[in-house]
Amino acid sequence: MSREKDIAESIIRELGGKENVISITNCMTRLRVLARDYDKINYEALKKVDGVIKVNEEGGELQIILGPGLVSKVAGEASKKIGVKLGDAKEIKAAINEKNKTPFKLLLRRIASIFIPLIPGLIGGGLILGITNVATKFNWIADKNLLAMLSLFGSTIFTYMGIMIGMNTAKEFGGSPTLGGILAGIIYNPVLADIKIGGSALVVGRGGIISVLIAAAFASWLEKNIRKRMPNSIELLATPLLTILISGFATLYVLQPLGGFIADAIGKAVTVAIEGKAGVFTGFILAGTFLPLVMTGLHQGLTPIHMQLIQSTGVTILLPILAMAGAGQVGAAIAVYVKTKSKQLKKIIEGSILVGILGIGEPLIYGVTLPLGRPFIGACIGAAFGGAFEALKVVGARGLGISGIPLAALIEPNKIIYYIIGLIISYIAGFIATYLLGFEDPVDEEIKDSQPFSFDA
Numbered sequence: 477m478s479r480e481k482d483i484a485e486s487i488i489r490e491l492g493g494k495e496n497v498i499s500i501t502n503c504m505t506r507l508r509v510l511a512r513d514y515d516k517i518n519y520e521a522l523k524k525v526d527g528v529i530k531v532n533e534e535g536g537e538l539q540i541i542l543g544p545g546l547v548s549k550v551a552g553e554a555s556k557k558i559g560v561k562l563g564d565a566k567e568i569k570a571a572i573n574e575k576n577k578t579p580f581k582l583l584l585r586r587i588a589s590i591f592i593p594l595i596p597g598l599i600g601g602g603l604i605l606g607i608t609n610v611a612t613k614f615n616w617i618a619d620k621n622l623l624a625m626l627s628l629f630g631s632t633i634f635t636y637m638g639i640m641i642g643m644n645t646a647k648e649f650g651g652s653p654t655l656g657g658i659l660a661g662i663i664y665n666p667v668l669a670d671i672k673i674g675g676s677a678l679v680v681g682r683g684g685i686i687s688v689l690i691a692a693a694f695a696s697w698l699e700k701n702i703r704k705r706m707p708n709s710i711e712l713l714a715t716p717l718l719t720i721l722i723s724g725f726a727t728l729y730v731l732q733p734l735g736g737f738i739a740d741a742i743g744k745a746v747t748v749a750i751e752g753k754a755g756v757f758t759g760f761i762l763a764g765t766f767l768p769l770v771m772t773g774l775h776q777g778l779t780p781i782h783m784q785l786i787q788s789t790g791v792t793i794l795l796p797i798l799a800m801a802g803a804g805q806v807g808a809a810i811a812v813y814v815k816t817k818s819k820q821l822k823k824i825i826e827g828s829i830l831v832g833i834l835g836i837g838e839p840l841i842y843g844v845t846l847p848l849g850r851p852f853i854g855a856c857i858g859a860a861f862g863g864a865f866e867a868l869k870v871v872g873a874r875g876l877g878i879s880g881i882p883l884a885a886l887i888e889p890n891k892i893i894y895y896i897i898g899l900i901i902s903y904i905a906g907f908i909a910t911y912l913l914g915f916e917d918p919v920d921e922e923i924k925d926s927q928p929f930s931f932d933a
């Protein structure tokens with residue numbers, strides 16, 4: 477039996493058996509589980525399963541942090557064992573609504589569900605596009621045909637992202653994905669430029685991702701209500717016809733202008749906040765407070781803001797600032813490594829530091845800084861100083877991807893050096909802050925009495 481199968485079976489067992497699992501899905505580092513009866517879960521045993529870094533319950537969803545790579549393999553094995561497709565359980569919305577009544581958390585959860593499936597494409601395409609841009613600037617590739625193909629591979633996710641988001645939004649709100657995709661297509665269709673409302677030509681793609689989210693959500697609501705009221709004899713024909721017609725006109729006259737207003741407001745607010753006189757302070761606060769959001773997994777809710785900034789301005793100046801959170805974590809972990817006398821703790825840091833440098837911070841958060849307390853604060857302080865520098869230099873990313881060193885490939889070529897300097901500042905500040913704050917060094921159990929070492933928070 478492979479390690480992934482063994483981990484999956486152990487997790488399912490401690491979850492109370494496959495009958496107690498409604499659905500399983502995963503993001504880059506977390507196995508996300510909805511259970512029927514949370515009282516049947518053996519939380520303590522689940523934390524001790526091989527490969528499990530941390531277990532959280534957030535908004536009725538159990539999050540089992542396994543780390544990059546491993547989590548996708550375990551998710552696949554677990555879905556086979558349970559007999560459901562990843563994230564395809566019909567009871568998922570009812571379970572979330574029952575366990576979490578907070579509208580804001582539900583909104584962020586839905587946004588995360590819309591964008592999480594796009595993450596692999598955004599990372600892969602973004603990195604290809606970033607590397608291609610750098611190669612073009614420095615003339616590393618002479619073959620123009622090859623450059624064109626690489627640009628095609630990297631840009632396709634961003635070219636058709638609106639359609640994918642429209643389909644995911646409709647699915648999340650209980651509508652037909654195809655109709656959601658059509659509404660998104662209306663917003664980005666070049667024919668819009670030939671249509672005038674009130675004497676003014678419509679703007680192709682106005683409102684971008686925000687308009688798509690609003691239009692697709694409205695179409696889903698409308699479709700469900702039309703379907704309820706249609707006689708069975710004409711429902712198949714009438715529902716999609718009326719949904720497209722009514723939603724289409726509503727989009728052109730109301731929803732897209734509304735989305736455009738919101739998108740412009742978001743873009744202006746972020747730009748003024750970061751590029752204005754108080755930009756350095758803004759960067760300091762944003763980066764310094766980002767780690768707690770990562771802990772809850774709700775940071776995915778910021779994805780549409782990043783995407784909207786990229787579509788409207790060409791770059792997101794918010795992402796490089798927030799990326800400093802992971803760098804502060806690395807600096808804090810190095811300080812712990814230098815100060816601790818625990819061989820077990822050193823071993824955990826040695827196994828997590830590389831993925832932390834590469835932009836995956838959960839192993840360091842849950843395995844090192846958070847359980848020790850003050851190093852987590854030190855990491856936030858380190859992030860804040862790096863974020864202030866990124867805001868000072870107004871560093872922008874042309875695409876989305878994991879943070880840390882890999883994000884450098886997506887930074888505007890003339891500002892890559894500033895991004896790297898920001899990382900170094902966060903490393904150093906996180907190290908100094910943690911070293912000065914100190915921490916209660918855990919006694920190495922294997923030296924003291926041969927008991928297993930634990931960092932349970």
